[in-house]
Amino acid sequence: MITGKNYIGNQLSAKGATTHKTVNPKLNKENPTAFFQATSEEVNDAVELADQAFKVYRNISGKQRADFLNAIADEILALDNELTDMYMSESGLPEGRAQGERGRTVGQLRAFADLILTENWRSNTIDEAIPTRQPFPKSDIRKTSIPLGPVVVFAASNFPLAFSTAGGDTASALASGCPVIVKSHAMHSGTGELVASAIIKAAEKTGMPNGVFSNITGSGRVVGTALVKHPKVKAVGFTGSIAGGRALYNLAAEREEPIPVFAEMGSINPVVVMPNVIKNKAEETAVTYASSITLGTGQFCTNPGLLLTIAGEKTDDFVKDLAEKTVAIAPQCMLHPNIKDGFVSNGEIVTSQPGVEIVGKVEGNIEPNFAESTIAAVSGSDFLANPKMHTEVFGPFSLVVKAKDQGELVEVIDSLEGQLTGTVLAEKEDFTNLPTIADALQSKVGRIIFNGVPTGVEVCESMTHGGPYPASSDSRFTAVGLGAIKRWIRPFSYQDWPVELLPEGLK
């Protein structure tokens, strides 16, 4: 049962008068529960509790933190259909996706729990003393990693579980020893409250200090701004729009003590389709990409929004086929009316630019929050002349650029902003041209993919989900995979420290 209240530490709290409701996009009507926006007093209480909890939480063993993470996973699973029903009612996403995303969320929590069972994740190093060194003796110096302090996590709209209340940011921050305050997403506050209740149950069962987790709701910018400006908050995680992420980055940079903001923002994920693929594998490529472009109604940060090709008759045929196959896939519901509005208006920005042709678009009457999948095309020279075509159209939309030759195709890559991913589809005969293309992509992206699709982000050690701005605000870190824990820690050295007083992993 959800209450519409905030969790300030372990306590449900609703001191304010401002409320909001979530929307069922499939039914295009509001869900019943009113969610109470946290007051400034509640925000402050949550941060003060987190700061107090930090003093205890950072010093407990990795085994205890791992038990906490595993207990969160258990409590999420125990919510069973109550959670998946709520998820579907607030997102318009189907049951299979709800179950899959729950599996990913639970899997991430358990992966971070496994990671912290040993101290290896701290990258501990030991330089032993050399008392006889000339001209000065060398001290014994040992380095470890320690958590930064209370972390604020902004839940993402497009992953109500896996990048939300108990998603990758929360799991990695809790694993590192940082308390977490989640700013719940206003579009799925019910899902958020259910997951928060699971985290609080897990915290109580495993004896975690009160304040290790809070869940704050609010539909505007007031609550998020107050959280990021609070002096006792030490880092921020965010997944969402460039405008939202940049606003938080600016707030954090303007503080008396600036703090790191890890914002994973916009990306149109260029896909280079080499000529021999269009020659040899046009149809299977069109099938694969029609599916990737419409997967999850295109609402993935790694959705392929830009296809780069060399112009020609076969390319025209390929684009027509891709458009037909994309349009033939039944339209699906988007997350929320706001997301649908953005899809329509950003799509219009791109398709109204000179030289852009709509090759295929879902026509006719569809449900209000469902998406008209669209494939558009433009020449390389028109694209190069007009940065408005770089606009991200969040949803099932892809713009195909037809460059006149490989030189112009590389120019198109060079003209792009930072991206999460770059993909190359190539046959053996294309290999001689790949190093130049890979080199150009490397300057722009965090991950390159060969003969695959950018959608689907594996949670593993070698994953990089981040890239040059504005794909993320700090390309030196990843938001997905075990490396995500590095965002919340700093190096710390002990010099000549008595062995009996060193932490376990440094003895």
Place this chain on the structure above:
Amino acid sequence: MITGKNYIGNQLSAKGATTHKTVNPKLNKENPTAFFQATSEEVNDAVELADQAFKVYRNISGKQRADFLNAIADEILALDNELTDMYMSESGLPEGRAQGERGRTVGQLRAFADLILTENWRSNTIDEAIPTRQPFPKSDIRKTSIPLGPVVVFAASNFPLAFSTAGGDTASALASGCPVIVKSHAMHSGTGELVASAIIKAAEKTGMPNGVFSNITGSGRVVGTALVKHPKVKAVGFTGSIAGGRALYNLAAEREEPIPVFAEMGSINPVVVMPNVIKNKAEETAVTYASSITLGTGQFCTNPGLLLTIAGEKTDDFVKDLAEKTVAIAPQCMLHPNIKDGFVSNGEIVTSQPGVEIVGKVEGNIEPNFAESTIAAVSGSDFLANPKMHTEVFGPFSLVVKAKDQGELVEVIDSLEGQLTGTVLAEKEDFTNLPTIADALQSKVGRIIFNGVPTGVEVCESMTHGGPYPASSDSRFTAVGLGAIKRWIRPFSYQDWPVELLPEGLK
């Protein structure tokens, strides 16, 4: 022979009309050479050359970059007395220090050269494919680290060699594959030009691309501002004042594409002197600390500016003895008249606060740019009431806080801003109280030292030279030690990439 010109890549250049001269602080008069401030055209040319050089430099082998770094070290040594004489004439520092710092500089270059001979520094990881995994096959994903792009390094005033033109920032950035543009320090532009000439010679001898290094001069903020705002600059390294570092941080955060600034700024480096040390080892501690406080005329970022004690008769005796021993050390020259002015005015800010007593201060006539070493003292309660006492007095100055008990001593630590180091001097009988003190220090510093002095920063894997703001602008990184290379790189993943096209370290 120095020319007063900029190096724009391999070319000496002096297109502007604005010049400045350096000062010999011992003689208190200007040195002869006029240095030409770079014009905006020269700044732009240096960045454009660096951007072009990056395309080549990032792809050459580690062995080639190591040869370049070792050649820089060789060319610096080949400058012989010309360099150390110039160093002394621009810094007032003695010959032994000049030679020692040259040794450190050369050692750092060679240490980074050794580091990049293998690909281990990239923290490469491989997750192999699992084609049979259900419900989806797992891709082959491999992660490496790649350089960010052109880096601007601001030379530090207090280390004309080791944190300057070819210092730790430059060595680590060049090692990572980033071209470097140094903003030379206006107080030691001659030393900077000599070292720059060595780097350019080394670049030419080892076949590096033109633009891999430039050396830009200028005495105000114009040149530095232009460099940090240039869209093709991708990261900044800085060592200096809080005001200077914060100004650069703000400029970088306000860019359309924000870039990381690693600024190592202010620190007063608290030293906790436990009661049993004052009881058992008062005199030897006073000898050690009088020496540490005055070392290099106190002009180290790790200088012990704040001693924390528990009040008592023995403590009073210790402070008097420390003051006598400090004052007895012959006054030494400071780096520059501006540094001397700052030492005097910041010293007056601290000593003029209510409750602060000057226990000992060098009196009488001394040379104009020499420093009056000072030991002051204040009660814990007066210190807690007045944040002006946290002011860094850059030079041979230390404020002793006499807390009424251990609780108040921990409160004093809790009241501090971020610091580079924290030191604890303790006897076995003090050990039961150490965990509380270490815990308080851990929240505030990057390195804790037991029964030693904070001055002296070892270049090794386990060193952390950085700390919470304002000790540094990003506590997640270190400015000294091999870890410093991590400031200039980002993770990059290859998914299902053909083995023959992978870089060496990932095959």
